[in-house]
Amino acid sequence: MTALRSTLDVTGADYAANREAMLEKLAALETEHAGAVAGGGEKYVARHRERGKLLARERIELLLDPDTPFLELSPLAGWGSDYTVGASLVTGVGVVAGVECVISANDPTVRGGASNPWTLRKALRAHEIARANRLPVISLVESGGADLPSQKEIFIPGGALFRDLTRLSEAGIPTVAVVFGNSTAGGAYVPGMSDHVIMVKERAKVFLGGPPLVKMATGEESGDEELGGADMHARVSGLADHFAVDEPDALRQARRVVARLHHRKAQPDPPPDAVRPPRYDADELLGVVPGDLKVPFDPREVIARLVDDSDFDAFKPLYGTSLTTGWARLHGYPVGILANARGVLFSEESQKATQFIQLANQRDVPLVFLHNTTGYMVGREYEQGGIIKHGAMMINAVSNSKVPHLSVLMGASYGAGHYGMCGRAYEPRFLFAWPSAKSAVMGPQQLAGVLSLVMRESAAAKGKPYDEENDAALRAMVEEQIESESLPMFLSGRLYDDGVIDPRDTRTVLGLCLSAVHNAPVAGARGGFGVFRM
Structure with a gap:
């Protein structure tokens, strides 16, 4: 057996804090949903x-x-x-x-x-x-x-x-x-x-x-x-x-x-006796994602509470370890899963994802993307190591993959990492977000810091003194704006996802989506990925 073993401490203080933060977000979400129902x-x-x-x-x-x-x-x-x-x-x-x-x-x-x-x-x-x-x-x-x-x-x-x-x-x-x-x-x-x-x-x-x-x-x-x-x-x-x-x-x-339409699904549903529930309680998903998205979490704890019998065959588990990839069944449907572990995508993760996506297309297996990424790694060492071309390989593979894609934003989904993990622009069949999710070109502090550095350098080039007080006010304003514009209700209001869901409903939602996508033929790309820069 390849069943995942959970190490989540549901009695710990961190779990309790995470759960409380998620429940607060869910209460706010419920209020907004009630407003929609009220018409x-x-x-x-x-x-x-x-x-x-x-x-x-x-x-x-x-x-x-x-x-x-x-x-x-x-x-x-x-x-x-x-x-x-x-x-x-x-x-x-x-x-x-x-x-x-x-x-x-x-x-x-x-x-x-x-x-x-x-x-x-x-x-x-x-x-x-x-x-x-x-x-x-x-x-x-x-x-x-x-x-x-x-x-x-x-x-x-x-x-x-x-x-x-x-x-x-x-x-x-x-x-x-x-x-x-x-x-x-x-x-x-x-x-x-x-x-x-x-x-x-x-x-x-x-x-x-x-x-x-x-x-x-x-x-x-x-x-x-x-x-x-x-x-x-x-x-x-x-x-x-x-x-x-x-x-x-x-x-x-x-x-x-x-x-009387005589409408038939392209591929039949799995027999009910083939579906086995996860070994762990979905309610525990409330305490997995930290309130502070800078704190990493193990996506295998999520996978263990989504897939049938918590059974997961990891692919390249020792290589590119900040991206978890592997095979499972969800409500009886075969799926390939890509889940961010520590947020940053390096060259190894990009190459690993590219190969995994190609394999899924050869096997005609739908892909599930579980987002928690700050984007692709930057810096001299990584630029010289080819992060651009390796990230481009992953985005190429996602763009030209023909199997159905389902995306769930659990935590951060920033920068080109959002693209590589099949964000809205890459046409996943369905995309949902948890109340804990955030998505933007980069984190609020990073974006405000970049603007500050650019303005500081501009002032220096002109030989002008830099107004530190004004800089602090500008950074605070930008951080507040980007924070508000990266929240799931803001993004959902603009239809950048198909809905903000309770984490406990994720398995059910993905199961309904997988059933829907099998009304059409599920067939992968056969070599049609364009040119990979090696």
């Missing part, structure tokens, strides 16, 4: 219910198979902006009639479900996940279209939303639209470009121009129903494929549509 607030939720309508998450719950999980994506979209947290849209992956689907639901309690710039980015990310993993898309539609005051940021890039629907269809990935209320202007093209359309009686309103716009443009007077009601579209225009008497009926019909 437009009590007033608008009550108004929505008075109209006899279900909330966005209630619609999703009725759509999903009973007692199956829903992996919500980007719940903090728009955090820190002028828009409501959640961006008036709920997206995620769930099981409908036995089929894993990407689900997108407008939240009409937030400005009538109107789309702002973060809504658009969130919707496009959901489509990206659907396309990469060949997951059917179900759109639960009730939106007044673009949030007009922000149209300048929506109109031009917003066309990609409709382009995506047509490209998904062309690729044989089914799209279903269920219309519960308004779907106006550009929003009318969501049902217009979906493969299957269901509309709710006396509720759905789908038109390019509503009655006021039609009267202004043509002088014609028309009512909602004759212009774009469900009955008209079912009987006259033919836009509606299915006519529902109410919301539960619409969701029932959507389930029947998905059941």
